[in-house]
Every structure is written in structure tokens, then in C-alpha cells.
Amino acid sequence: MKILVCISKTPDTTSKIAFKEGNTKFDDNGVQWIINPYDEWYSLVRAIELKEKDASIVLHLVTVGLADCDPVIRKALALGGDEAIRINTDSSDSYYIAAQIAEVAKQGNYDLVLTGKETIDYNGSSVGAMVAELLDIPYISLATKLELNGSTAIINREIEGGEEVNEVILPLAVSCQKGVAEQRIPNMRGIMAARTKPLKVVEPVQINELTSITGFELPPAKAGVKLVAPDNVAELVRLLHEEAKAI
Amino acid sequence: MSVLIFVDQAEGQIKKSSYEVLTYGAALAAQLGTQAQALVLGTVKDDLSTLGKYGISKVFTINNTSLDHLDAQVYARAIADAATITQATVIVISHNQTGKAVAGRVAARLKAGLVTGAIALPDTTNGFVVKKSVFSGKAYANVSIKSTVKIISLNPNSFHTKTVDGTASIEALPVNVDASKVKTVAVNKVSGEVPLTEAEIVVSGGRGLKGPENWGMIEDLAHVLHAATACSRPVADAHWRPHHEHVGQTGVQIAPNLYFAIGISGAIQHLAGVNRSKVIVVINKDPEAPFFKAADYGIVGDAFEVVPQLTAEIKKLKGL
Numbered sequence: 020m021k022i023l024v025c026i027s028k029t030p031d032t033t034s035k036i037a038f039k040e041g042n043t044k045f046d047d048n049g050v051q052w053i054i055n056p057y058d059e060w061y062s063l064v065r066a067i068e069l070k071e072k073d074a075s076i077v078l079h080l081v082t083v084g085l086a087d088c089d090p091v092i093r094k095a096l097a098l099g100g101d102e103a104i105r106i107n108t109d110s111s112d113s114y115y116i117a118a119q120i121a122e123v124a125k126q127g128n129y130d131l132v133l134t135g136k137e138t139i140d141y142n143g144s145s146v147g148a149m150v151a152e153l154l155d156i157p158y159i160s161l162a163t164k165l166e167l168n169g170s171t172a173i174i175n176r177e178i179e180g181g182e183e184v185n186e187v188i189l190p191l192a193v194s195c196q197k198g199v200a201e202q203r204i205p206n207m208r209g210i211m212a213a214r215t216k217p218l219k220v221v222e223p224v225q226i227n228e229l230t231s232i233t234g235f236e237l238p239p240a241k242a243g244v245k246l247v248a249p250d251n252v253a254e255l256v257r258l259l260h261e262e263a264k265a266i
Numbered sequence: 267m268s269v270l271i272f273v274d275q276a277e278g279q280i281k282k283s284s285y286e287v288l289t290y291g292a293a294l295a296a297q298l299g300t301q302a303q304a305l306v307l308g309t310v311k312d313d314l315s316t317l318g319k320y321g322i323s324k325v326f327t328i329n330n331t332s333l334d335h336l337d338a339q340v341y342a343r344a345i346a347d348a349a350t351i352t353q354a355t356v357i358v359i360s361h362n363q364t365g366k367a368v369a370g371r372v373a374a375r376l377k378a379g380l381v382t383g384a385i386a387l388p389d390t391t392n393g394f395v396v397k398k399s400v401f402s403g404k405a406y407a408n409v410s411i412k413s414t415v416k417i418i419s420l421n422p423n424s425f426h427t428k429t430v431d432g433t434a435s436i437e438a439l440p441v442n443v444d445a446s447k448v449k450t451v452a453v454n455k456v457s458g459e460v461p462l463t464e465a466e467i468v469v470s471g472g473r474g475l476k477g478p479e480n481w482g483m484i485e486d487l488a489h490v491l492h493a494a495t496a497c498s499r500p501v502a503d504a505h506w507r508p509h510h511e512h513v514g515q516t517g518v519q520i521a522p523n524l525y526f527a528i529g530i531s532g533a534i535q536h537l538a539g540v541n542r543s544k545v546i547v548v549i550n551k552d553p554e555a556p557f558f559k560a561a562d563y564g565i566v567g568d569a570f571e572v573v574p575q576l577t578a579e580i581k582k583l584k585g586l
């Protein structure tokens with residue numbers, strides 16, 4: 020059994036969001052890069068748990084990014100996994116990224132490809148679906164639970180107002196979110212081991228980008244809060260009804 | 267050239283988010299000087315000719331029991347084939363649970379540029395540029411789609427449904443449908459509650475409420491408003507509330523018309539899931555709580571005193 024976990028880097032969740040070069044680029048000055056939380060806490064940790072139960076599982080990590088991703092991918096390896104592959108290119112187009120991952124996935128013949136539910140910077144929620152299509156395998160999105168039983172995966176996925184339980188025969192791609200696993204902190208042994216784990220760098224395949232970002236905008240500032248005295252709740256209800264027209 | 271709008275359904279019923287994409291797709295077709303056509307997969311109980319009310323000229327159907335339940339692989343192929351047959355140049359899908367499963371697949375299949383989480387109609391004066399929410403609602407990006415076929419997935423609650431006079435014609439499409447490889451063995455729906463991602467109004471509680479036994483007043487308020495209930499992450503982590511209620515960066519992202527934050531401090535990771543709400547009301551006993559900076563209305567006070575009064579006043583307003 021071989022599992023591939025897709026790891027992307029994102030700015031730390033508390034980063035100040037600012038742009039440069041005439042609002043066309045994210046200003047990463049002073050920004051701390053972290054593993055995208057959905058990739059780290061949920062898909063990676065779940066893959067590690069599966070490997071802990073079945074030592075024959077081979078676990079690879081893949082990231083599409085330039086050399087500045089290496090510290091992030093080493094941190095992921097410190098949590099677990101046998102080796103990492105970095106595809107040496109960068110893009111904001113999800114199709115371009117997915118096509119690169121699919122190329123590596125095809126060569127590695129993985130039974131299970133895991134992604135996070137979304138990246139918390141571009142919020143695409145699309146790379147996993149694209150990889151699955153390019154590999155022509157089933158895809159379960161927004162998983163909240165993932166179990167393996169031989170060559171069958173049993174997955175809970177989010178639906179409007181609830182969950183449904185699906186059974187699918189491998190190979191399969193899954194996007195993971197809260198519920199699939201619990202956050203882990205890397206220990207010293209993991210960090211030491213990660214230093215010697217292989218981090219292969221491969222060059223990208225030629226793919227045309229289908230989209231590009233032309234610029235960023237910050238949302239207009241809020242007008243400021245209108246405070247109502249706690250002994251005048253009726254006034255709040257009046258404002259919500261007459262002014263905001265929200266109730 | 268036409269705009270094809272994917273109409274999502276569950277258990278034979280068209281979802282609310284579908285009416286938003288229909289309205290959006292019709293407006294986009296008018297902007298492009300072309301026709302808005304809808305695509306319905308599987309068995310639907312609703313009268314499809316009434317989709318004309320949303321500006322749709324024609325409804326295409328693909329009737330096959332493999333399409334009664336979502337399998338992203340089967341759906342994507344059906345949608346892509348329908349787009350090819352009808353010569354659609356723009357496909358519009360909701361960025362809901364189904365959209366997140368299929369939009370990327372359709373895009374990869376057709377090599378069509380995709381923008382997910384769109385919040386407005388594209389700017390077509392010079393190219394085709396779609397505005398979307400990024401950095402969990404903290405900014406917007408304008409994304410240019412360069413391919414011939416373009417796909418937009420629309421954030422729920424970001425485009426208001428509008429109706430006009432009209433009926434749509436219905437045509438079944440001759441498309442081969444694969445057998446589903448996904449076996450659904452159970453569906454667990456929380457009955458009687460308003461689904462969080464579809465709710466117009468959300469009442470949310472945080473650690474300030476002290477314990478699960480105090481959620482009665484949150485549920486009472488939600489009930490009179492016909493609202494969904496939500497919570498902050500520590501509340502779900504402590505199992506005071508079910509996990510599917512956790513909103514924020516790592517939980518559910520919502521954009522209701524009205525969001526009540528009660529006893530929630532307003533950490534940046536919480537705001538990331540709710541800051542696209544149209545109107546935010548904060549009730550917190552600490553005047554320095556960061557949430558007040560993101561709020562439209564607020565009460566600095568004790569939730570245990572304010573919330574029951576709020577419920578009573580709303581009952582009065584609604585004549586309950």
C-alpha cells in the first residue's frame with residue numbers, strides 16, 4: 020500500500036495580509052510560513068496513523084514549490100512519512116499545480132492520495148478534485164473520517180446539515196478536514212530523523228496555466244460598531260429590523 | 267456559446283444555493299449577450315419549467331439513477347459532456363459541498379480555467395476577470411481566466427436570488443453515464459435543524475457561555491429567528507457542541523446575512539470563518555474583546571442577561 024500526501028505551505032494564520040507591487044503580489048515580508056493546517060493536522064496525521072497500524076504502508080509527501088518550501092516540508096517529515104518530493108516550480112493556478120502532482124502520482128502508483136480541504140491562502144478547494152480527475156480515480160471531498168479495510172476505504176464526508184458514509188475501493192483521492200485526525204506536535208526524534216529522510220527535487224512538466232491573478236484588494240473597512248446599552252435590548256432589535264433589515 | 271448552470275439537488279429537491287447560481291448565471295448570460303441554460307442531473311421532483319423564473323431559457327436533464335446521489339467522478343463526466351454538447355463557454359456551479367467535489371474535476375476534464383469562491387459577476391470589459399475571496403475572507407483576488415471554456419463556482423450567500431416572468435423548455439440530453447463506484451452506506455442528517463452553510467441567520471456561542479448546559483438560551487434565540495447554531499473551536503473541542511457547528515479557519519466557513527457572536531472573543535482564526543457575514547452582532551462582557559472591531563452592532567454585557575431579553579424582544583417583534 021502506498022499513500023501520497025499533498026502538502027502546501029501557507030502564511031501563518033495570524034499573518035498580516037498585505038500586498039506589494041501595485042497590489043499584484045502577496046507581501047511576504049516578515050511572514051512565517053507554516054504547513055497548511057488542513058494538510059498537517061488532518062491528512063498527514065491520518066496517513067501517519069494508518070502507517071502506525073500497518074508498517075508495510077509506504078508514505079510519501081509531495082509539494083509543488085520552490086526551494087523556500089524546504090523548511091516546511093522538513094517539518095512535515097518530522098511528523099512522519101518516508102520521503103518527500105518537491106516539484107520545483109510555483110504557480111497560483113490550481114490546474115497547473117494539480118497537473119504537476121498528478122504526474123508524480125502516476126509514476127508512483129499510489130493507492131491513496133490525500134489533500135487538505137483547502138489552502139487557507141487561496142481557498143481553492145479544487146486541487147484534490149483535479150488530481151483525481153487527471154488520475155481517473157474516485158474522489159471523496161470534505162472527509163471527516165477515514166478508515167481502511169483491506170482495499171476498501173470507509174469515509175464520512177460532510178453534506179449539507181450532516182454527514183454520509185461512503186465505501187470506495189482503492190485507488191482513491193480524498194480531501195480531509197476536521198475529524199479525520201487530531202493535531203500532533205513533532206518530537207525531537209522525529210525532527211532528527213527528518214534531517215536524513217530523502218527530499219527529492221524534480222523538475223516540472225510543461226503545462227499551460229489556465230488562470231492568473233491580476234490583482235488583490237482588501238475589503239472596505241467596517242464603519243465601526245454601533246453599541247447599544249445592555250439594558251436597552253429592544254433598541255438592538257429595532258436597529259436590526261429597521262436599519263440593517265436583517266430580521 | 268452559452269452559459270450552463272449546474273443545478274444541485276439532494277433527495278430530489280433543488281437546493282437553495284442552486285437558485286443563487288441560476289440568478290447569477292442568467293445575469294452573466296445577459297452580460298455576455300447569450301443564453302442561460304440549466305443542467306439537472308438525476309431524478310428531481312420540482313417542476314423544472316419553473317426555472318424560467320430565474321431567467322433560464324432551457325433546462326437540460328440527464329436522467330439516470332447513477333446521478334441520484336453524488337459521485338464526483340460520474341457527475342463530472344456528465345457535466346463536462348453536457349457542456350460540450352450544448353457548446354457552453356461558461357459553466358457556473360455553487361461552491362457548496364457538491365461544487366467542491368466536482369468543479370475541479372470538470373475543469374481538469376475540459377482543461378477549463380476555474381475560479382472557485384467567486385463573489386461577484388466577472389469583469390468582461392477586458393478579458394474575463396473574476397473576483398474571489400482569498401486569505402479566508404481577509405482579501406479578494408481578481409483572477410483572469412485564459413481558456414476558451416471557463417468555470418466559475420459561486421460562494422453561497424453572495425448573490426441574491428431574483429425572479430422574473432418566464433418558463434423554461436426542458437430537453438433530455440443523450441449522455442452516457444458511468445456506474446457509480448461510491449457506495450453510500452449511511453446518511454446521518456441532523457434533523458429539525460437549519461443547515462449551517464445554508465442559513466440566513468446564525469447564532470454562535472463561545473467559551474464565554476461556560477458550559478454545554480447553558481446552550482438552551484442560544485437554541486431558544488436561534489429558534490425564534492429560524493437560525494442555525496454555531497460555535498467557536500474550543501467549544502467543539504471540549505465537546506460542548508457537535509464538531510459540525512465549529513466555524514472558523516479550521517471549521518466551517520459561512521457567510522450568512524446575520525451572525526450573532528455570543529461570548530466569543532473574536533480571534534483572527536474565528537473571524538476567518540465568519541467575516542463574510544453581512545451583519546455581525548457581538549455580545550461580550552469585555553469591551554476590549556477584538557470581535558467588536560469586526561462588528562456592526564454590539565452590546566457590552568453579560569450574555570446570561572442579554573440573550574433571554576433578546577429572544578423575548580424578537581418574539582414581540584414577530585408577534586410570537
Ligand SMILES: Cc1cc2nc3c(=O)[nH]c(=O)nc-3n(C[C@H](O)[C@H](O)[C@H](O)COP(=O)(O)OP(=O)(O)OC[C@H]3O[C@@H](n4cnc5c(N)ncnc54)[C@H](O)[C@@H]3O)c2cc1C
Nearest residue numbers: 472473474498499514515516529530531533535551552569
Ligand atoms: C491554527 C489555528 C486555527 C484555529 N482555528 C479556529 C477556528 O476555526 N475557529 C475558532 O473559533 N477558533 C480557532 N482557533 C482558536 C482561536 O485562536 C481562539 O482560541 C478561539 O476562537 C477562542 O474561542 P472563544 O472566543 O470561544 O474563547 P475565548 O477566547 O476564551 O473567549 C471567550 C469570550 O467570552 C467572553 N465572555 C466571558 N463570559 C461572558 C459572559 N458572561 N457574557 C458575555 N461574554 C462573556 C470573554 O470576554 C471572551 O471574549 C484556531 C487557532 C489556531 C492556532
Ligand SMILES: Nc1ncnc2c1ncn2[C@@H]1O[C@H](COP(=O)(O)O)[C@@H](O)[C@H]1O
Nearest residue numbers: 025027083134135137138143144145146
Ligand atoms: N503547491 C501545492 N503543493 C502540494 N499540494 C498542494 C499545493 N497546493 C494545494 N495542494 C493540496 O491541495 C489541497 C487543496 O488546495 P486548494 O485547491 O488550493 O485549496 C491542499 O490542502 C493541499 O493538500
